[in-house]
Amino acid sequence: MRVLVFSARKDERAFLRQAMVKLGHEIAFEEAHLSGRTAALAEGYDAISVFVNDCVDAEVIASLDSLGVKAIALRCAGYNNVDLDAAANAGIPVVRVPAYSPYAVAEHAVALLMALNRHIHKAYNRVREGNFSLDGLVGRDIHGKTVGVIGTGTIGRVFCQILRGFGARVIAYDLYPCEEALEMGVEYVDLAKLYAESDIISLHCPLTPQTHHLVGAEALASMKQGVIIINTSRGGLVDTQAVIGGLKSLQVGGLALDVYEEEADLFFEDLSGEVIADDELMRLTTFPNVIITGHQAFLTQEALINIAETTAQNLSDLESNASCSNQL
Numbered sequence: 001m002r003v004l005v006f007s008a009r010k011d012e013r014a015f016l017r018q019a020m021v022k023l024g025h026e027i028a029f030e031e032a033h034l035s036g037r038t039a040a041l042a043e044g045y046d047a048i049s050v051f052v053n054d055c056v057d058a059e060v061i062a063s064l065d066s067l068g069v070k071a072i073a074l075r076c077a078g079y080n081n082v083d084l085d086a087a088a089n090a091g092i093p094v095v096r097v098p099a100y101s102p103y104a105v106a107e108h109a110v111a112l113l114m115a116l117n118r119h120i121h122k123a124y125n126r127v128r129e130g131n132f133s134l135d136g137l138v139g140r141d142i143h144g145k146t147v148g149v150i151g152t153g154t155i156g157r158v159f160c161q162i163l164r165g166f167g168a169r170v171i172a173y174d175l176y177p178c179e180e181a182l183e184m185g186v187e188y189v190d191l192a193k194l195y196a197e198s199d200i201i202s203l204h205c206p207l208t209p210q211t212h213h214l215v216g217a218e219a220l221a222s223m224k225q226g227v228i229i230i231n232t233s234r235g236g237l238v239d240t241q242a243v244i245g246g247l248k249s250l251q252v253g254g255l256a257l258d259v260y261e262e263e264a265d266l267f268f269e270d271l272s273g274e275v276i277a278d279d280e281l282m283r284l285t286t287f288p289n290v291i292i293t294g295h296q297a298f299l300t301q302e303a304l305i306n307i308a309e310t311t312a313q314n315l316s317d318l319e320s321n322a323s324c325s326n327q328l
Contacts, residue, residue, distance in 0.1 A: 001046040001071070001315050002026045006034040006054050009268060012075075012304055016049075019308035023316045033264070039063035047071035047315055052078060052295065053264040058086035065090040071318050073311050076298075078234060080207045084328055094328045095314035099154050101303035106158035108297035109202055109232040112256035116228060116291050117142065140199075143167035148198030150174075150191075150214070151205030151233065152181045159202055160186050171197065174205075195222045200230070207234035217242040226253030232297040235261035240280045247287050254289045258297045267295045 003020060005013075008029035020027040028045070032038045034054035042048050042064055048071075050056055056072060061083060064072070072087060074096040087094050115121055118139040126133065147163045149156050149172040160170050161184055170186045177188045194201070201223070205211055215229060216239040229252060231238050240261055246252035260267070262278055276282060284290050298307075310326065317324035 001319055002044065003028070003047045003049060003073070003315060004042050004045040005029045005049045005075075006032065006038070006041075007051040007268065011299065012308065015304045015308035016311070019305075019312040020315075023312045025312060025315060034060060036060055036063065040067070042069050043067045045069060047073060047318075049073040049075055049311055050081075052076050052081065053267065054081060055264075056082040056087075058083045061086040061090050061092065065092060071095070071315060073314055075307050075311050078206060079328055080234065080236075082328075093318055093324075095311075095318065095324055095326045096328060097307050097310045097314075098326055100298060100306040100310065101300055102154040102158045104300040104303040105155045105232050105297040106162060106204075108258060108293075109159055109204075109230050109256075110162050112232070112258065112291055112293070113142075113200065113202070113228065113230050116230075116254045116256045116289065121291055122288065142200075145169070145199040146171060146197050148172070148194040148201040149186070150194070150201065150203050152178050152186065153204065155232075156202075156204035157181050157184075159204060160184060168200075191219075192222065195219055196224070198227060199224060200228045202230040203233045203237050205233060205237065207236045212236050213239040213242070215239060215243065217245065220246040220251055223251065225251055227251070228254040228256070230256045232258040235259040235263050240284070244280065244283055247284075247290065255284070255287070256291045257284075258293045259295055260292070263295060 003025050005016060008031055013029055017027055030041055034050050036059050039060050048069055072092055072094045077096060077098050079096055082094055084094060119137045123137055143166055146169045149160055149170060152172050152174045157178060157180055160181055163170050164184055171189045171194055172181060172186050173189060173191050173194050214237045220242055243252060243255060247255060260281060284292060314324055314326050
């Protein structure tokens with residue numbers, strides 16, 4: 001297949017090229033996001049590959065269909081940015097990478113938690129300026145705290161395992177409780193109990209109409225005062241305005257985000273020389289108890305290799321009409 005990769009980042013190109021060439025695919029890279037404006041770039045290609053902030057709505061799919069594109073390969077697990085019904089109606093199969101490195105994302109969530117709880121970001125900047133004062137750097141033991149995990153898929157379970165290793169009590173909410181999580185000592189509860197009892201809440205569920213703004217004003221009001229919230233899943237799970245209100249009222253004691261609900265035109269870009277017009281994101285950066293990373297939780301060498309190899313194999317399976325377990 002001739003494959004055009006949209007939203008192609010420098011860190012992934014070598015891995016993708018190696019995996020695609022190995023399986024006989026031709027590959028080209030395009031830095032632009034896929035949108036109605038850029039879909040025409042796919043002319044002459046058999047397949048396209050897209051990432052989390054590409055727009056694959058009905059309009060874009062109609063354009064791809066008219067250009068003869070035969071497959072859409074996601075380089076991620078989530079697919080909330082894809083109109084699957086439109087793709088099915090156009091006869092264009094959509095494949096994804098359901099599990100690349102659950103350890104990468106889970107470990108990043110733990111890193112955010114530890115940095116936030118122990119004020120590592122503040123201490124790092126102080127020491128660089130010769131300030132070795134400990135004022136304002138008091139953290140809390142994770143051991144013995146109650147950690148609420150929303151979503152116990154592969155990533156959520158790895159996160160649970162790590163926190164159990166810290167000696168934390170781990171409670172979880174999932175529509176489909178997992179025996180593996182139960183065996184490691186995770187207690188399943190309803191959302192109301194999770195919100196009421198958790199000192200720390202970490203989100204590991206997909207973004208769906210049902211989970212959109214799962215952490216909103218009502219949920220925040222039912223949480224413990226001073227709760228720490230970690231989101232390495234999808235930005236739309238958190239209502240930004242509501243969580244800003246929670247930070248201002250001290251209901252939220254700390255917030256760590258690797259994703260943001262309006263990240264599409266911001267993340268993965270170098271905007272250091274520009275004025276960022278997103279007032280809510282800029283407001284979040286002013287809080288001393290907020291840490292934001294730019295959707296990098298997945299970014300390990302192991303994950304990049306797995307993403308590239310799975311994406312290439314998915315396209316080979318489609319090309320040979322073989323059964324593809326990763327097709328949506």
